[in-house]
Amino acid sequence: DGGITQSPKYLFRKEGQNVTLSCEQNLNHDAMYWYRQDPGQGLRLIYYSQIVNDFQKGDIAEGYSVSREKKESFPLTVTSAQKNPTAFYLCASSNPTNEQFFGPGTRLTVL
Amino acid sequence: GENVEQHPSTLSVQEGDSAVIKCTYSDSASNYFPWYKQELGKGPQLIIDIRSNVGEKKDQRIAVTLNKTAKHFSLHITETQPEDSAVYFCAASPWGGGSEKLVFGKGTKLTVNP
Numbered sequence: 773d774g775g776i777t778q779s780p781k782y783l784f785r786k787e788g789q790n791v792t793l794s795c796e797q798n799l800n801h802d803a804m805y806w807y808r809q810d811p812g813q814g815l816r817l818i819y820y821s822q823i824v825n826d827f828q829k830g831d832i833a834e835g836y837s838v839s840r841e842k843k844e845s846f847p848l849t850v851t852s853a854q855k856n857p858t859a860f861y862l863c864a865s866s867n868p869t870n871e872q873f874f875g876p877g878t879r880l881t882v883l
Numbered sequence: 884g885e886n887v888e889q890h891p892s893t894l895s896v897q898e899g900d901s902a903v904i905k906c907t908y909s910d911s912a913s914n915y916f917p918w919y920k921q922e923l924g925k926g927p928q929l930i931i932d933i934r935s936n937v938g939e940k941k942d943q944r945i946a947v948t949l950n951k952t953a954k955h956f957s958l959h960i961t962e963t964q965p966e967d968s969a970v971y972f973c974a975a976s977p978w979g980g981g982s983e984k985l986v987f988g989k990g991t992k993l994t995v996n997p
Binding site: 815816817830872874875876 | 887889892915917919924925926927928929932972976983984985987988989990
């Protein structure tokens with residue numbers, strides 16, 4: 773069953789802690805993306821990776837970090853430097869014709 | 884960079900009526916325009932897309948039109964049903980044969996009243 777999985781579905785973090793959000797895909801896509809979604813807002817790009825071992829900053833990369841050691845995996849770390857991390861985080865991957873497919877999302881809440 | 888404006892932000896229709904959502908974009912290099920449907924608490928789902936070499940595309944009750952001269956594209960849903968209720972996002976991308984970034988509009992919350 774092909775698709776994109778994100779875990780956990782819900783995540784709670786204390787202020788000052790780093791947390792890592794998981795994203796895995798078995799669609800054999802080269803490109804992967806992380807977006808942040810706030811209530812009433814569109815999707816804003818955090819980081820993207822077009823190929824293994826390479827990634828670029830998106831529009832709101834400050835306070836986040838990523839790695840792309842495997843084609844299937846693109847984890848996102850929300851660091852303590854991110855001042856307002858409470859949001860819905862979405863991972864996506866795209867095929868060579870640029871069709872992007874999204875995972876189910878992780879809702880992060882800072883306590 | 885690209886900027887995508889989407890209107891209206893909310894739309895309420897009666898079941899069976901049509902719904903139209905409009906988007907404008909700023910970058911003339913953009914040539915790929917997808918539409919996504921997002922249900923509450925879920926990830927967006929790609930429902931239809933259009934590329935700049937065509938002016939209209941249909942898939943059952945949904946259609947998308949593109950006017951490259953005016954830099955706007957629209958989503959049309961006919962014979963709306965309650966299950967069409969969701970948030971819809973448009974996006975634009977300067978697709979160049981590889982994997983390019985999408986720039987999203989802020990979404991339209993569609994409510995279909997039974």
